[in-house]
Amino acid sequence: MAEKYSSSSLAKYLDGEFWEVKDQIRGEISSCELFQSNSYDLTLDQTRDLTVERLHYFLKLPQIRSQLKDQVKDGQNSFLAKSLGITELLCSADMATGVKLGVVCGLYGGAVTKLGGSEQKEQWYLPVSELEFTGMFAMTERGHGSNVRGILTEAHYQPSTQEFIIHTPCEDAQKMYIGNAMKGNFAAVFAQLIVNGEAQGPHCFIVPIRDRHGVMYSGVTAIDMKHKEGLHGVDNGILIFNKVRIPRENLLSKFGTVSEDGVYSSPIQSKGSRFNAMLAALTPTRLGLTVQAMAAMKLGLIIAVRYSHSRRQFGPKDQDEVKIIEHQTQYLRLMPHLAAALALTFTTRYAARLMDEALSQGQDLQSNRSLQALVAGLKAYSTWQNLACLQECRECTGGMGFMMENRIPSLKCDSDVFVTFEGDNVVMLQVVVRELLSQYTKQLGDSVVAGLIRTWTSSASDSFRTSLLGFNVDKVGDLSFLLKAVSYRERVLQRSLAARLYNKVEKNKDEFFGAWNSCLHHVTGLALAHIHRVTLEQFALAIQECQVAEDHALLMKFCLLHGTSLVYQERAWYLEHKYLTPSTSRQIRTQLLELCKSVKDAALKVVSDFNIPACCIQAPIAGVANPRAEWAFYSQPQIPSAQGTLSKL
Amino acid sequence: MAEKYSSSSLAKYLDGEFWEVKDQIRGEISSCELFQSNSYDLTLDQTRDLTVERLHYFLKLPQIRSQLKDQVKDGQNSFLAKSLGITELLCSADMATGVKLGVVCGLYGGAVTKLGGSEQKEQWYLPVSELEFTGMFAMTERGHGSNVRGILTEAHYQPSTQEFIIHTPCEDAQKMYIGNAMKGNFAAVFAQLIVNGEAQGPHCFIVPIRDRHGVMYSGVTAIDMKHKEGLHGVDNGILIFNKVRIPRENLLSKFGTVSEDGVYSSPIQSKGSRFNAMLAALTPTRLGLTVQAMAAMKLGLIIAVRYSHSRRQFGPKDQDEVKIIEHQTQYLRLMPHLAAALALTFTTRYAARLMDEALSQGQDLQSNRSLQALVAGLKAYSTWQNLACLQECRECTGGMGFMMENRIPSLKCDSDVFVTFEGDNVVMLQVVVRELLSQYTKQLGDSVVAGLIRTWTSSASDSFRTSLLGFNVDKVGDLSFLLKAVSYRERVLQRSLAARLYNKVEKNKDEFFGAWNSCLHHVTGLALAHIHRVTLEQFALAIQECQVAEDHALLMKFCLLHGTSLVYQERAWYLEHKYLTPSTSRQIRTQLLELCKSVKDAALKVVSDFNIPACCIQAPIAGVANPRAEWAFYSQPQIPSAQGTLSKL
């Protein structure tokens, strides 16, 4: 191991349960030549080849191999939590390799292991851990991205040969954007299953694309989509199938099978629910995107915070120039993002735990509505948070932040698509609200909207609100005030959405799509309010569990900052609802400024405790020397001592 | 000419005074092979070479040559307005070429023509129009970016040889980020002038860098900074001077000269004011950045609006899928940006007119405080607006918007640095407020803060406010209400900032830097409020002058939308100040949603009337065929007829 990692109590706490494995992997990455440096001179092909090499190196690590083997077994304890930790590290080292791992193991692997039977898992996924072949995940079509239910690719069963015929009937049915399409061997293809002329809805099939020497199978065409804003190492392409025949056994069998003589059977009767169940089974992968976004965010923050503590510009007359972190706007732009990154760390851990528990108990994920809502919402919130964070990091590092060698530009470009793929964010927010909705309706066994209105209007009792309105002005800074505020907002938005939909759909008999669409701004607001509330709660809970007094105190400041920043962002709403008075609203702003100021020095400790190896940080302005850009080097600022840090707090 | 341009009355109105020249240039760009297509396969060197070719082609156009010749003459009528029109077109065709033109003609050319005497202009700039050489602008140093007053490069006068010795005394004094540093021949270098051991503050010198064959002059080192997030065609580098000797005549002489025997003289006595005067003389160039940002913004909007009118996804049960523009979130994300792009069009035109008037009357720009404030503020507002706009365009075009061939990614990456260079935005906002401040103090001949507080507190009379508070609820939608609201906000922020600074500096005798810094959030808020107000006013005035009834009606909708969106963004502030009640605040939201909806179809006409040639738009999803990305082609949606458009409004 080339390097020591932070072994502070906070670093361990942020790392969580799997800190030991993570430290091993940090060591592996730091000692591997492939990850030591990024060249920005490579051609697209060279970049893709390098990504493949990196991925292979990573898949060969003993820790990763054993993890992949665990994936094939069902209900391994904490499998997801551990996977996420590993994913985050690989993404810090190289985002494209991380995304490619996500395609092969998360998406393709997820499809085979969650939708396939046990023999299928052994056949189609286990060899990946032996580097025998790789896979891809082909769901999106040209005509259907977000509305994936409408895919048009066909899979006709032919009893005479016991084969499915996979076919692209029109341009809109072409599989598009498929990651690993120019290199991978097998694709998990979603297609409309047709047996005896009867459509059974979308199902997932394993289709061989090219052999191990790269020779395409007949009937399959792959078109390279070439240059993207980022993720240059990931080869995205278009797949077109011209009556490709695959054996009957290649239909992943968990949610539907076809007998030799062409009889379809499925544990789920309705086509719609069947597809929903498949999609629900795939959601664990979605959480991967949240940690990918977190990896980018943390890197950006390390770089921007360190540079802000080294770089000096302007100052009082006839005195030394000040560190740029001292400018009020500078700490105001960076510190709330650091708080959000911490909140996301704890919230993702919580979601992974819920998911792991559900999986190890063999629970049906689809019916766990609140978990589905949480995962969809976290995907949207974290990926948007990341973009906002990286943009501030870019701007706060001035001209240096525009130079590739300082890493922020590629982080931005690579992670920009996170808001789009694995579920467009605006669509995800609608999933959040739909899941929350269904949760209540199901309990009541009633029509969606009627159920909704009844529960939501009664559950958020007015007495709760009244008691809050009596709060003491001095207490705006309390965590309990902030927790109540975000929770109140969620509930009021729920109730009012319910009332609006009820009026439109039940009373006025408006068509549902139009009614929903006319409330879309409200819907997305509610979904974000839901996630905001959960992140603040999970942050607060994580602090309660933190045993080290110093860490506890430090995290508490950031938690207050996160809460204050959430309320500040929505202060217009709180004022409209008279939850804040003009003077308490101003107090929230003052509090935001003061909290940001009070944590700006401690921020150096926090970013250090993110525990990211220097070869992943790369940026000379963050103190990582680089012979290609000596002009950008700023030595790493000193972390204030614990004493100093605490006394400032 | 390969192509017809929109000749609608609106297109002409948006084009403004110079529509004929612009149409000629559109024709030239459209018929030039070099601008027909972008390849994303080029190496950095190839991209830079292509940019040089494009720039040469452009500089050779008769319209451009005559414009460069006008630049050398002083006070040409409408010179700036015409330049901006031309710049915007070139930036639409290729941003790197536009920026390189900005470096050579705006920055280098601006330095020579604004800081040099008439012989110097002939010698150092006229040959650029003959393509004899190009120049660069070397102000920024490693140690001093925003705080450019602190530059350390030295220029010692040596009477014995009548030379200046240009020298880089330390690493922090290296000229950094200099555009055209790897290709250009002469640099306008800012250095501390030292005559007879006495420092006279920063002055600008013409330093030969390399000859026409690319051979470096002795003592000059140029280091390539290589890869950036964008603007790959622009070669940025570091310049280091090791006692480089240049003739006495190479000191640009307008604000200071040195006689043969080493006597310094200047029309301005104080060193500080002298440098301020130089910087002020250079401000016309800054307006160039606003049109560069507008070019990017308009391209993004054309692409996103057209695709949103072609692409379909989701819809009512058992019916056709709807165009994605029909989703409430989609039009809510795009339409306010379109309104802002229009507002910026008219505001930039206004600023250029003011500047041209001032210049043709030989006015001293430095003392025109409100113009300085406007230009600095527009730079910050427009470049941030652009980034926000392009981000929405990227997200609103889903996976397609992540593909390079659809142009949005490169627009984003190229224009990201606009918020940083030619004056970091946060610093620009402080310039706005400082200029506004000085404007009043100067009138009163008093100390900054005392003058400020007296004027600002009295000028914003309370009766104004009271009369507004009596507004009728129905009138929230009126333009006059919106105009008053943005103006009220600016005034109140002024008064309260004045009061805060007065208390800190005059009463508590706080040190100024610290006092100002503790108000920085307030300062930036005021600066933006100032610019918001001006954009809305200029939009409103431009409508008054629009003679065609249909265009007038259409623009009015967008103007209302712009105003509503400005008030909506700041509704928390209005609520805090009881300028909006909770119910009028909600009304503003409803109005925003309704206005966005009402213009979403007319948006197609507006983007078409931006009048940008197809070879500039490039994106297949906007209906521009591209053999390299046939899979991305969506044919251009039909523009609703004028009747249809109007009836919807």
Ligand SMILES: Cc1cc2nc3c(=O)[nH]c(=O)nc-3n(C[C@H](O)[C@H](O)[C@H](O)COP(=O)(O)OP(=O)(O)OC[C@H]3O[C@@H](n4cnc5c(N)ncnc54)[C@H](O)[C@@H]3O)c2cc1C
């Ligand atoms: C780099 C990259 C890699 C990818 N990898 C894969 C892969 O490996 N396998 C795979 O199957 N797919 C992959 N995808 C596809 C990806 O999942 C889709 O791009 C994504 O689902 C969005 O679909 P779309 O691009 O068609 O956008 P659209 O669905 O067309 O969305 C376009 C716009 O319409 C809006 N919109 C759509 N529906 C609604 C609605 N109901 N309400 C409000 N707004 C709406 C969206 O918000 C967005 O602004 C990848 C995409 C990219 C860019």
Ligand SMILES: Cc1cc2nc3c(=O)[nH]c(=O)nc-3n(C[C@H](O)[C@H](O)[C@H](O)COP(=O)(O)OP(=O)(O)OC[C@H]3O[C@@H](n4cnc5c(N)ncnc54)[C@H](O)[C@@H]3O)c2cc1C
């Ligand atoms: C692509 C590119 C091309 C360029 N071309 C040229 C060129 O041709 N010629 C040339 O001379 N220069 C050029 N520049 C330099 C450019 O003008 C500077 O990058 C810019 O002035 C910012 O300076 P900086 O990078 O040192 O950032 P800094 O000034 O160090 O700013 C860093 C951070 O500190 C903050 N900050 C600094 N001061 C304050 C303050 N007082 N209050 C609040 N916050 C503050 C900023 O907001 C920013 O967030 C170029 C830069 C780039 C990136």
